[in-house]
Amino acid sequence: MRRQFILFVSVLLLLTITSACALLEGPQRPTIPTPIPTAPPLEMGAVNTGELVYDPVSSIVPAVDPAIVSLLNSVSQQQLMGYVQTLQGFGTRNVFSATDQPDFGVGAARLFIYNEFLRVGNGRLQVQRQSFPLNYNGLANDQENIIATLPGTGDNPGIIVIMAHYDTRRDNLLDGTSRSPGADDNASGVAMLLETARILSSREWNQTVVLAAMAAEEPGSYGARHFVQEAYLTDTPILAAINYDTVGGRTGIPQSIRLFAPELNTSSSGELARYYDLTSSLYLPTFPLTIIDALDRDNRFGDQREFIRANLPAIRLTESVEDPALLNSVNDSWELIDYAYLQQVTQLNVAMAANALGAPARPDAPSIAPMSTPGDYILAWSPDPNAAGYVISFRPLESANFVPFRFVGANQAGNVALTGYDPETTYGVSMAALDENGRVSLFSPETIVGP
Secondary structure, X not given: OHHHHHHHHHHHHOOOOOOOOOOOOOOOOOOOOOOOOOOOEOOHHHOOHHHOEEOOOOOOOOOOOHHHHHHHHOOOHHHHHHXXXXXXXXXXXXXXXXXXXXXXXXXXXXXXXXXXHHHHOOOOOEEEEEEEEEEEOOEEEEXXXXXXXXXXXXXXXXXXXXXXXXXXXXXXXXXOOOOEOOHHHHHHHHHHHHHHHHHHOOOOOXXXXXXXXXXXXXXXXXXXXXXXXXXHHOOOOEEEEXXXXXXXXXXXXXXXXXXXXXXXXXXXXXHHHHHHHHHHHHHXXXXXXXXXXXXXXXXXXXXXXXXXXXXXXXXXXXXOXXXXXXXXXXXXXXXXXXXXXXXXXXXXXXXXXXXXXXXXXXXXXXXXXXXXXXXXXXXXXXXXOOOOEEEEEEEEOOOXXXXXXXXXXXXXXXXXXXXXXXXXXXXEEEXXXXXXXXXXXXXXXXXXXXX
8 A cells, every 4th residue: 555655656756857047838736635634522520620730830941951052053154165176176066967976966966975984973973875867858877865864862763864965957957067156056955954963973862864965956866756756665654854955045135044844834845844933943043934835936846845745844045045046056155144144043953853852752632631621621641750840832823833832841741731821722732842951752643622
């Protein structure tokens, strides 16, 4: 059954073969599935109301962890600049460029990325080539995603995927010889990926993270599609996927970044966007997100769409203002990038990753039952012995924000009554685990309660 599903998805997705940096063909946008999050109802007869903790209060809240701040301070502008210069120096990274030359073409670029993951990985990164064929308009060339896995020490089998594509193009997608520097699009994203690998590999984490340099995004996000298909075939649960594409910035643009998530108020991608906003606002409040309720920019796409089409939570981050004159242009050069801006993007990513990877495991959705008083609810779950506390969100569905929160200490967890909610409001209820330093896990899938 799973293989039949993969075949169906493959056939469906192969219909789209346009460039990520060009307009989509035809007027139709990709259809984004909107799952309705649910959780098993809690049978009131199974609850011992005498053991309930009513409206608990806890001092364990999401907070800035000094250990994470030290990681952010180690993000190097010089490293980022060096990576962008090196990738541009391969002349072109077009999918149909040379694969057998040491200093030119896509083959040289992916070999550099592979070796750099090994170099900065501190012996902890497991690096592999994920190969797949690309046949496009009568041309064929073997492609490789470069996958670096940093295994977690916990027992949660899920993975968090952080990705950036490394291929480039000019106006002619089939031109594998002309200069195509692709500094902002998307050596900037790959530089962020490599610098993140260096920093995260300096220590161990609870949760597994995959840092993926994706191939063949420009002709139609083929590398991401192959990655998602392999994840299904190997039963690898993907908890979150974050795509960085064109994040280098330029002098004078707003010091913020755009985050794209479709069906923002009801989808798992929207929930991931809220988590990213929560962690980034703690650590870089002066470099905010502009969250946009969309798959991507108008009539555009990126690698995140392959995850979303497979019903997985995924978001895209892109610089605050793009320059159309640089799009697929020989002028997209390393000198135009603002490396202070790219440094902040990398710090955002490290802050998000360090929370999601270092906190206790993402909890399952709690069971929820209404109480006799309208607007009061009982929540029950199995507490994690590694959690110092929990943060619970009752989010009105029309709100794009998690807050206001309720906080539960470890000694109160497992069977709580939360009161005083509006009985006429429909809420999305989710929870995250906290450690003693205030690191916050990914949130559980939302459960819909209310009218």
